[in-house]
Amino acid sequence: MNLLAIVGSPRKGMATDKLIDKAIEGFRSKSPECKVRKIHLMDHEIGFCRNCLACRESKADGPYVKCTIRDDMDWISEELTKADRLIFGTPVHEGYCTGIMTTFLERVTWTFAKPTGRALTLIGCPVPRATGKGKKAVIIVVSGIVPPYYRKFCDDATSHIKIALTCSLNAKPVGDMYAGAVESRGVERYFGKAHKLGRKLI
Numbered sequence: 001m002n003l004l005a006i007v008g009s010p011r012k013g014m015a016t017d018k019l020i021d022k023a024i025e026g027f028r029s030k031s032p033e034c035k036v037r038k039i040h041l042m043d044h045e046i047g048f049c050r051n052c053l054a055c056r057e058s059k060a061d062g063p064y065v066k067c068t069i070r071d072d073m074d075w076i077s078e079e080l081t082k083a084d085r086l087i088f089g090t091p092v093h094e095g096y097c098t099g100i101m102t103t104f105l106e107r108v109t110w111t112f113a114k115p116t117g118r119a120l121t122l123i124g125c126p127v128p129r130a131t132g133k134g135k136k137a138v139i140i141v142v143s144g145i146v147p148p149y150y151r152k153f154c155d156d157a158t159s160h161i162k163i164a165l166t167c168s169l170n171a172k173p174v175g176d177m178y179a180g181a182v183e184s185r186g187v188e189r190y191f192g193k194a195h196k197l198g199r200k201l202i
């Protein structure tokens, strides 16, 4: 099994990174033979989507189509395709995903999806280009100040990531966690939850 972890924090070794490591540990405890790769988005060149829509209009086969921008999304897209299990982690910035994660998700949207879906009265909604058995995914959102009991005011990130997982990446979210107010509460109190979340990926 291939596990791919995507780190949306600009900071290495801090709260989001630590919780992702715990989730990886949890997954490994159930699947010791798994292959794990962790990608810190901050370390790579990922340009802004330019809305050229070449990907959305592309009729090419396959789980994704190439973006017109040549950068690190070329190989990251390959890694996303190879993975059977995904962990997405982001700190809360302004109640939302970080800009780094948002840039990445925008690039994923239509490269991994085609506009053949319908929802309510809308046509042209994204559906994954990949067919067949989907991946499983978990989401970790970390806030510095806002505690879990105010999560609904500070967590638009989880729903945003869920849409990318289900509508583009052919992945089923099987769990998520919100590690709130880590600045005052400390991140360590969330380690157990993150470990358990990783085990859900089996």
Ligand SMILES: Cc1cc2nc3c(=O)[nH]c(=O)nc-3n(C[C@H](O)[C@H](O)[C@H](O)COP(=O)(O)O)c2cc1C
Pocket: 009, 010, 011, 014, 015, 016, 017, 091, 092, 093, 094, 095, 096, 142, 143, 144, 145, 146, 154, 181, 182, 183
């Ligand atoms: C630009 C910016 C915006 C932020 N916005 C929020 C916020 O809306 N709510 C909150 O609780 N914390 C906010 N924070 C604090 C981060 O969520 C917190 O520092 C988090 O632990 C960072 O994760 P990391 O340790 O993995 O980098 C913000 C931090 C930055 C830099």
